[in-house]
Amino acid sequence: MAQVQAPPSVAPSAHVLVVEDDPILMMALVEFVEDAGCVAIEASTAAEAIGILEARLDIRAVLTDLDMRGSSAGMTLAAAIRHRWPPIDLLMVSSQPWDAAQVPARGLVLGKPFDRRRIVAALQKFAA
Amino acid sequence: MIHRPESSLTPDTSDPDRLAELEALEILDTVPEEGFDDAVQIARLICHAPVALISLVAADRQWFKARAGFPDCETDLGRSVCAYALSAPDLLVIPDLSTDPRTRNNPLVTGEPHIRFYAGAPLRTPSGHVMGSLCVIDHRPRPEGLTEAQQDGLRRLARQVMILLRERRQLARMQAAEVLTRAAAARRAALIELGDHLRDRGTVEEMTATAAEIVGRTLNGSRAGYGELDASGRFVSIPRDWSLPGELSLVGRHRLADYGSLGPVIERGDTLVVSDVGTDGRTAEHAAPFGAINITAMLNVPVRERGRTVGLLFVHSPTVRSWAPEEIAFARNVADRVQVGLARLRAEEQQAVLNKELAHRLKNTLAIVQSIATQTLRGVAERPLVEAFERRVLALSRAHDVLMQSSWTAARMRAAIESVLAMQADHDSYALDGPDLDISPQAALSLSLLLHELATNALKYGALSAGTGRVRVTWHVEEGQAPSQAPTLVLGWTERGGPGVTAPSGRGGFGSKLIRMGLVGTRAADIRYDSVGLRAEFRAPLADMQPQAD
Numbered sequence: 001m002a003q004v005q006a007p008p009s010v011a012p013s014a015h016v017l018v019v020e021d022d023p024i025l026m027m028a029l030v031e032f033v034e035d036a037g038c039v040a041i042e043a044s045t046a047a048e049a050i051g052i053l054e055a056r057l058d059i060r061a062v063l064t065d066l067d068m069r070g071s072s073a074g075m076t077l078a079a080a081i082r083h084r085w086p087p088i089d090l091l092m093v094s095s096q097p098w099d100a101a102q103v104p105a106r107g108l109v110l111g112k113p114f115d116r117r118r119i120v121a122a123l124q125k126f127a128a
Numbered sequence: 129m130i131h132r133p134e135s136s137l138t139p140d141t142s143d144p145d146r147l148a149e150l151e152a153l154e155i156l157d158t159v160p161e162e163g164f165d166d167a168v169q170i171a172r173l174i175c176h177a178p179v180a181l182i183s184l185v186a187a188d189r190q191w192f193k194a195r196a197g198f199p200d201c202e203t204d205l206g207r208s209v210c211a212y213a214l215s216a217p218d219l220l221v222i223p224d225l226s227t228d229p230r231t232r233n234n235p236l237v238t239g240e241p242h243i244r245f246y247a248g249a250p251l252r253t254p255s256g257h258v259m260g261s262l263c264v265i266d267h268r269p270r271p272e273g274l275t276e277a278q279q280d281g282l283r284r285l286a287r288q289v290m291i292l293l294r295e296r297r298q299l300a301r302m303q304a305a306e307v308l309t310r311a312a313a314a315r316r317a318a319l320i321e322l323g324d325h326l327r328d329r330g331t332v333e334e335m336t337a338t339a340a341e342i343v344g345r346t347l348n349g350s351r352a353g354y355g356e357l358d359a360s361g362r363f364v365s366i367p368r369d370w371s372l373p374g375e376l377s378l379v380g381r382h383r384l385a386d387y388g389s390l391g392p393v394i395e396r397g398d399t400l401v402v403s404d405v406g407t408d409g410r411t412a413e414h415a416a417p418f419g420a421i422n423i424t425a426m427l428n429v430p431v432r433e434r435g436r437t438v439g440l441l442f443v444h445s446p447t448v449r450s451w452a453p454e455e456i457a458f459a460r461n462v463a464d465r466v467q468v469g470l471a472r473l474r475a476e477e478q479q480a481v482l483n484k485e486l487a488h489r490l491k492n493t494l495a496i497v498q499s500i501a502t503q504t505l506r507g508v509a510e511r512p513l514v515e516a517f518e519r520r521v522l523a524l525s526r527a528h529d530v531l532m533q534s535s536w537t538a539a540r541m542r543a544a545i546e547s548v549l550a551m552q553a554d555h556d557s558y559a560l561d562g563p564d565l566d567i568s569p570q571a572a573l574s575l576s577l578l579l580h581e582l583a584t585n586a587l588k589y590g591a592l593s594a595g596t597g598r599v600r601v602t603w604h605v606e607e608g609q610a611p612s613q614a615p616t617l618v619l620g621w622t623e624r625g626g627p628g629v630t631a632p633s634g635r636g637g638f639g640s641k642l643i644r645m646g647l648v649g650t651r652a653a654d655i656r657y658d659s660v661g662l663r664a665e666f667r668a669p670l671a672d673m674q675p676q677a678d
Binding site: 022024025027028031067093095096111112113114115116 | 491492498500518521522551
């Protein structure tokens with residue numbers, strides 16, 4: 001008789017979509033997501049990210065870099081997510097300052113280089 | 129009576145030297161003046177004559193600067209007796225004009241007002257030319273002529289009139305020179321004023337509008353402005369202009385071709401000087417559009433960037449005006465200064481873009497450095513060490529943020545302190561007290577890394593490890609005791625309200641070393657582990673902390 005593992009009593013980990021075109025930065029961002037106790041799903045372009053969001057319904061939050069190739073790609077993606085998937089939380093990282101008016105509602109922009117504490121804290125808040 | 133040849137019956141008034149001298153007196157057709165009026169009244173009194181005149185003999189007429197008892201202000205030479213005075217060596221006295229062959233057919237003798245007696249003293253210049261005469265006239269013949277005393281009086285009075293004429297001209301010349309001097313002074317003052325404005329103005333529009341107004345006012349124009357030439361060189365856009373009340377504004381876009389063939393001159397960068405748009409070959413066929421905006425004369429000075437005309441400084445006049453060389457030079461000078469000012473603005477704009485791009489790349493690169501380090505140190509068991517590295521990079525970046533605001537030339541000390549401390553804890557955990565000095569980029573980096581280590585320790589072991597603790601950060605400049613001693617910057621760090629602290633054992637890690645290095649590597653660090661909390665004081669020569677003067 002096969003042993004059936006009982007489902008864990010804790011809530012399943014929240015899924016966070018990480019959008020980053022730089023592989024080295026991707027490693028750091030994925031680590032932040034895991035530090036926050038979440039599961040990271042990787043996308044290296046905005047188009048890939050949209051594809052994943054259309055295919056899966058379990059994405060709780062998106063962590064995206066705003067400094068990707070095609071300078072405005074990151075912010076365009078963030079705006080599209082806020083428009084099409086309003087419940088998804090948005091955490092963005094950027095080396096540039098952004099006007100509050102440019103940032104989608106309930107979106108948070110944190111700077112580069114990374115402040116691990118603040119990024120992890122923000123992700124944990126989203127996942128809670 | 130001496131017989132005169134017939135030729136002398138028609139006096140010669142055409143000597144060009146004499147006429148030039150008369151012209152130079154600038155007296156013909158001027159308004160009456162008291163000094164000359166007095167002279168004719170006195171002549172009348174001396175000679176008991178009903179008529180007295182100051183008559184100036186031009187090539188084709190005689191004109192009276194002053195007259196008493198005579199209706200007309202000028203006559204033709206056919207009616208002139210004074211014309212005969214030109215060749216007279218002294219007083220010309222004609223006792224009976226109706227019998228003298230020179231005057232008996234003169235219409236003033238044969239008809240109204242029937243003059244009969246004439247005595248005139250020549251108005252002779254120092255060079256010997258006679259301009260005309262001071263004369264008295266009677267309606268009855270005077271066979272006895274004038275007495276010796278009257279003759280003497282008339283001669284002296286004529287000399288006074290000559291003096292008046294010369295001084296009048298002298299005064300006019302001095303006044304004209306004064307006007308020129310004043311205009312030159314106004315132009316010099318305008319250039320100084322312009323220099324101040326160009327330094328302060330932060331945009332192309334403000335800069336060019338200020339320059340245009342200064343040129344317009346200084347050259348007494350009716351309108352002045354700056355128009356930007358588009359890339360095709362065919363259209364001029366005027367964002368702002370200055371004009372006298374009542375003049376139309378030319379704000380807007382204009383096609384150069386509508387105003388004549390101005391393009392080639394402007395493209396070459398030459399100053400376009402037009403005294404009269406109605407007669408200037410480049411504009412004569414476009415009098416109507418100029419008329420519509422009340423332009424008769426104008427100055428257009430091109431402003432160039434990188435070998436291309438990018439704009440025009442213009443001054444307009446509603447009347448014909450021959451622009452003086454110094455006025456043209458002044459407008460050119462202003463345009464040159466605007467050109468330099470524009471180049472400075474462009475350079476600043478480019479610098480700002482570069483700075484932003486550089487800051488952006490630097491911060492992205494620091495993020496990559498953090499990532500490489502944490503991935504490289506994946507196997508390291510002491511994660512706090514990895515995090516300490518990450519946060520030191522972050523502290524470094526905070527200092528760069530503050531420096532970027534001033535293009536990496538200097539940082540405000542308070543901003544640098546606030547920025548790095550905000551990384552660690554809330555503002556209300558800290559009390560900051562000190563003057564807001566400018567510090568050099570190196571000093572800002574050193575200060576940021578030092579405070580970062582102190583704050584990290586305070587959070588881990590010191591005052592901020594307990595919720596109630598506070599840190600006081602103070603700084604001041606200590607002047608040297610002796611004049612030879614340079615001023616010193618003193619930075620204090622005082623923790624209170626936390627648990628008691630003791631000195632760490634051993635040499636300590638990188639953080640402890642950084643703290644012992646002090647400000648800009650001076651090693652002047654006094655660190656005391658008091659029972660009430662850590663107290664540290666760092667000192668550095670102020671000169672080492674401040675940005676180098678240019």
